[in-house]
Amino acid sequence: MKAAPEAQRRLLDLQAVDTTLAKLAHRRRSLPELAEIDAVAREISALEDERVRAQVVVDDLDRDIARLEKDIDQVRLRKDKDQKRLDAGAAMREIEGLQHELATLNRRQSELEDAELELMEQRETAVATLADVQARIAAAVGRRTDAERRRDEANDEIAKELEFKTQSRVPLAADLPADLVTLYDKIRSETGMGAALVHAGRCGACRIELYGADLNRVKAAPKDDVVRCEECRRIMIRTAESGL
Known part of the structure; x- marks a missing residue:
């Protein structure tokens, strides 16, 4: 799947809202x-x-x-x-x-x-x-x-x-590509989190460090590729902080 890098980065804003919603729901149950x-x-x-x-x-x-x-x-x-x-x-x-x-x-x-x-x-x-x-x-x-x-x-x-x-x-x-949101929502419904920032070479969701072929795969992927973590399958958002 392709999506503009800026659209992918805005997934983090959407994830932040969804994380807050999940915390509020948990708080209500608890x-x-x-x-x-x-x-x-x-x-x-x-x-x-x-x-x-x-x-x-x-x-x-x-x-x-x-x-x-x-x-x-x-x-x-x-x-x-x-x-x-x-x-x-x-x-x-x-x-x-x-x-x-x-x-x-x-x-x-x-x-x-x-x-x-x-x-x-x-x-x-x-x-x-x-x-x-x-x-x-x-x-x-x-x-x-x-x-x-x-x-x-x-x-x-x-x-x-x-x-x-x-x-x-x-x-x-509504401001994001529909297919990107659909994929994000599907992953989030299955795992609780749809997208995470790659920071210092680590997946922000599962916290596993990228190395070897997996690291090379992510580095080589075009900026508009929607890349997913091989371990947790979340969408990996790449920015200047990603260390790639």
Whole structure:
């Protein structure tokens, strides 16, 4: 392929823009906020599991406490009933039985109330644990929201730079021979770089020094020949700095 030396040199300007575009795209994919958001999302997921377990403990204790309160109410009702029978003047043969039953019911009520008190203390601890988990979830959600805000701000900035560089690329490419740009774009799509300056006898892309037959080939090539590196296949741009 043939192209004027000046057109070939302007490929370096096009490559500079494309390199910036590639760096911006990489920066957008590699924003530290993305990793932070993923990490916080995993943390929130684990905390939600912990919250569910803590809530189950509270719910189980509430159910057990409600059952005990129901049992205590039943004992109280039975005591009131027996006491009313005593107060109403039960027959002598019933008094001893009622008194014995009342003593049994009092012990039962005391046992149930002690059990209820123990469960209520456990519930207090469980509720504190649940509140702690909920507070940690709220803090993590806050960190995620902040990271998402910073990510969006960074993306907005990158998008503006991408738009500016993309627009600046259009006239550069349009001012070059179409077949040269086509070749350049093909190489760039395959390798990430389409053209590089030869500097001090080295390919600017793969950094390999030219020698022997390869060096002679490049030296002998007419200035309007589009020369490619034998190693990396990029277009080699020859200038006064090339040392050829």
